[in-house]
Every structure is written in structure tokens, then in C-alpha cells.
Amino acid sequence: MPKEYLTIDETRDMMLVVADKIIEAEPILTDADRALGDGDHGIGMERGMTAVKEALDGNEFPCVGKVFMGVGMAMMSSMGGASGAVFGTLFRSGGKALKDAESLDGAGVATFWKEGSENVMSRGGAKPGDKTMVDSLVPAAEKSAAATGSVSEALIAAAMGAVAGRDASEDMIATMGRAKTLGEKSLGKPDAGCVSVAIIAETMRDFIDS
């Protein structure tokens, strides 16, 4: 069933499902980072999402933005390292941009991804094409902004963008991030940050249908 919007509690429950999916995907994320980096991404994301579950489970939030901000703060304080900073920034700044909205609609989804991706770029310094999570974030923002409809349509569009970005990252030579020193040897494998962003966006999309 397509939905026009998600309530605050539904938004929280969606992020709890996202946390479970990422924890479940730890081996996939570890392998993706091991192929091009130091292999710590899976464990870091698992740790971050375990903290997210503690921060969200059974708690009430005054607005949808505070749900995402809670995700970001839990990731930032538990993960450490570059991933903690950038994923924390994604959720904190994306949530903050939603101000005091009491539901998440299609425009809210687009705002979340746009503000999140812009702040990750300004904080981390990566731009599209550098083979970092930005390569999934920017198309998620662009596709969801173009959807301009229900929350279902926006989440479907964001997931499409994030997955396309993950796939496109395979053909990029890293100029920032985990694989920067590999040069052309980074070709043929996706960026592990994009793999995480794609799982997050796909799980948000699938939450509506579940």
C-alpha cells in the first residue's frame, strides 16, 4: 500500500528496521571494505546501529527530525572514526533540516537526503565521483527531489538513486576515502559506504510495503 506520509512512531520503527538490516549485513559490509580499505566498516556500522536501537527502541520523539537526529547522535558517539563522523552527520543534519515536522512526507524525504548529503560533502570534503558514500547520497537526494509526491514515491526514488550510485561507484577510481591510495586498483568494486547507504535507502523503501 502506498502511503502519503509516515507518523513519528512509524519513522522511528522504520529506523529500527534499518538498524537490524545493517547489523545483519555486517559480513557484507566487512567484505566490501576489506576489498578496498581496512575492513572495519562492517563492525563500525554494527556498533553504530546497535547504539541506534538503544536510543530509539521504546522511546517517544516530538518530531520526525528528532528521530533521525537520535540516529545520528548514536552513530557519532558509538562508532568513532571517519564513518561515525560522516554517517552521524548524514542523520543529524538531515533530521535537523526537518525542523519540527510531525510526519514524514515525500518532500521531507527529499529534504533529509539533500541536507544530509550536502553536509556530508562539506564535512568530509568528498564530491561526486570520488568513490565515497557521496556517490550514493547525491543520486538519492536528486531522485527523491524529483519524485515530489507521497512518502512511498520519495522512498522508492531515493532507493533507486542510492542503488544506482552504489553500482556506478564500481567504475570510479577513488580520489578520496578508504581506497584513495589504490588508484586504478580501486576499479571494479563498489565503495563500502555506498553499499551501506544503499541498504539504508532500500530498507526505508521496503518498510512501507512490509
Ligand SMILES: [Mg+2]
Ligand atoms: Mg574502513
